Amino acid sequence: MLNRRILRVKVLQGLYAYFQSNDVDLVKAEKSLKMSIQRVYELYMHYLILPIELANAAEIQMEESRNKKVPTEEEKNPNRKFVDSFLVQALRDNAALQRKATDLKVSWSADPDMIRKLWKKVRDSDVYQEFLNEEDSSASHRKFVERIYTKFILDNEGFYNHFQDRSIYWDFEDSDYSINMAIRYVGKIKSLEKYKALPDMYKDPEEDESFVKNLFRKAINNNEENSKLIDGKTQNWEVERIAVMDVLLMKMAITEFLNFSSIPVKVTMNEYIELSKQFSTQKSKIFINGVLDKLLAQFNRDSLIKKTGRGLMQ
16 A cells, blocks of 8 residues: 555655654664554545545434424435445445454544534535436446545645644645545445455565665665765765755665665656655755766766666666
């Protein structure tokens, strides 16, 4: 579920926290890094069970309306298209999802007001009315739930702030990634009998955990050497004057070039240039690309780049 891009982001954030802190306890820093990765998966689980919570809120609202002293005909016989949706039922019946949510203690039970307010927004929206008026099909149910995510959850500062208040490990990037992964999962539910298996936190636990651990440790252990390498290719610049994120991104790239034989050089270059667009300045892309190009030329002259398997791909 967690791809290499998000794992690199977590390592970058972990390195930033480590080098900015007076506490240089590597073991503690690694535990914090693991926790930040775990939190992304927990956030994904929160968003994945959200349609169930909304359906529950809708059911409660319908019951309250039905019990009014003088309910309208519509309140007596509400449209249950969403409440009884096959997609919501598929999520409820997904034993692996329910078990994982229980194991990770993922729940919205402490946030009933938030769910109720969200359902009210959805219920009063054109999106909901369009869904009710559409021909009943599995595609229309998927489309409706996907639109709930994109229109009411994605870029919702209330949700982002809510999760940030609950954990220092959650940020906007984590929410966006988790929401989009939830959309992708829901989009593959075709019926009650046919839905994609729940993805694990890591695509390949052994390989991905090793990647995170080694990238983090080697970037720290080789910090002084990597600083000298960067300093040697940044004429008229001192490493201390370069944007902190630029330096960290280049140190991570150097670490991958020299220590990860299965990762192609081109993949590493592209990944860190892309990350520079997200986490550093507008000029960082060109700057980082130029420095890394010079370093690669030096590494190749000195025969320091040793790639095997997939890493041989250019």
